[in-house]
Amino acid sequence: MNRHWEEIQKKLESIKGKQLFRETKTYQGIDFCSNDYLGLATNPRMLEYYRSLTDLYPFGSTASRLVRGNYDSMDLFERKFASFVEGEAALLVSNGFVANFGLIDSIAAPDCYVFTDRLNHASILDGIRISGAKKKYYNHLDLEHLQTLLDKTNAEDPNQKQKRIVVTESLFSMDGDSPDFKKLLTLKKQYGFVLVVDEAHALGVYGEEGKGVLFRDLPKEDILLVDYRVYTLGKSFGLEGGIIVTKQLGRDHLVNVMRPFIFSTAPLPIISQLATFALDLLCSMDSERKNLQELASELKESLRSFGFSITNTASHIIPLLLSSEAEAMFYAKSLQEMGLDVRAIRPPTVPSPRLRISLNAKLSKKEIQRLVSALVQIRKDWDPVSANNIHL
Numbered sequence: 001m002n003r004h005w006e007e008i009q010k011k012l013e014s015i016k017g018k019q020l021f022r023e024t025k026t027y028q029g030i031d032f033c034s035n036d037y038l039g040l041a042t043n044p045r046m047l048e049y050y051r052s053l054t055d056l057y058p059f060g061s062t063a064s065r066l067v068r069g070n071y072d073s074m075d076l077f078e079r080k081f082a083s084f085v086e087g088e089a090a091l092l093v094s095n096g097f098v099a100n101f102g103l104i105d106s107i108a109a110p111d112c113y114v115f116t117d118r119l120n121h122a123s124i125l126d127g128i129r130i131s132g133a134k135k136k137y138y139n140h141l142d143l144e145h146l147q148t149l150l151d152k153t154n155a156e157d158p159n160q161k162q163k164r165i166v167v168t169e170s171l172f173s174m175d176g177d178s179p180d181f182k183k184l185l186t187l188k189k190q191y192g193f194v195l196v197v198d199e200a201h202a203l204g205v206y207g208e209e210g211k212g213v214l215f216r217d218l219p220k221e222d223i224l225l226v227d228y229r230v231y232t233l234g235k236s237f238g239l240e241g242g243i244i245v246t247k248q249l250g251r252d253h254l255v256n257v258m259r260p261f262i263f264s265t266a267p268l269p270i271i272s273q274l275a276t277f278a279l280d281l282l283c284s285m286d287s288e289r290k291n292l293q294e295l296a297s298e299l300k301e302s303l304r305s306f307g308f309s310i311t312n313t314a315s316h317i318i319p320l321l322l323s324s325e326a327e328a329m330f331y332a333k334s335l336q337e338m339g340l341d342v343r344a345i346r347p348p349t350v351p352s353p354r355l356r357i358s359l360n361a362k363l364s365k366k367e368i369q370r371l372v373s374a375l376v377q378i379r380k381d382w383d384p385v386s387a388n389n390i391h392l
């Protein structure tokens, strides 16, 4: 083996030694872990619509959107989505990762400051890194800390020669909590920063017609003050894709400078056709949204009453905190053996090991109770001494 492969082997051994080894695995138990919050990925009306389509060629878009990969269905979807979330313009890209990464790289530069919640998604952090901007972490949801950092920056750069950008998720994917948007907008008015909000996990679930947390928490005139809103089709839409909503000027700028948009093949044309249809379904799914919240309340109440430690979640994402990687893996493996698909999430994805239980509207109360009973049983079976080297 040459030096490169020896290094790789050592790295993997070290990952395994820390109980952090990961593998791709197909598993079909009851879904307590996907982001298909409304069940649209297997919605029968979506299937019927898909089967009714006759213009399926070409399968691939065959080029980037600036070459031959643009289709009318993409333009139509963008207009429809922008109007749904009451924004000026939308840009469809390959996925939510690209949306965050490419957007932040496009609007930030080494001569600007980007303030990021410490727990923001990797796509946001990587976008900041690649832009070369000065990264300022604020503690999770701690807007007072953000304000302190903004004040310090104003002291360093009193004439505001360098741009300030603040980025946050609206619903944190691994903790299930949200920032205080009213306070954040007050800070924006006071400090004049550019604001980017990632609604990946909130779209379809919160706000009127599932428009997201911003619509739940802010008056409409304030939503328009958010400079960039990022959405994904990979979660509640049950598809794949990313969307950036901004001013027309902002969209024109991204089309001209956003590298993963310019230098990559456009999404499959069928995605925008399916997404346009899915949007009509998603708006009308109030009963699914209500069911999801009822299931979430029931699960949180039960877990707390049985003494499990969960994050301060106010949503359908319910992280159950465990004390070690081995314990998280033992719980996940045991649940999977019982037909319940729950996944362990470990560092570096999150600061501390946990089960990320994410609910969807297709689940029943009976299945929630089954999950709770299983967790209670597994807690009795957990023996830290004999639990070495469990790999999922």
Ligand SMILES: Cc1ncc(COP(=O)(O)O)c(C=O)c1O
Binding pocket: 095, 096, 097, 098, 100, 121, 123, 169, 173, 198, 200, 201, 232, 233, 234, 235, 241, 242
């Ligand atoms: C908060 C957040 N933003 C963006 C993304 C990326 O979206 P996508 O899965 O569409 O690439 C994710 C994915 O998990 C996410 O959790």
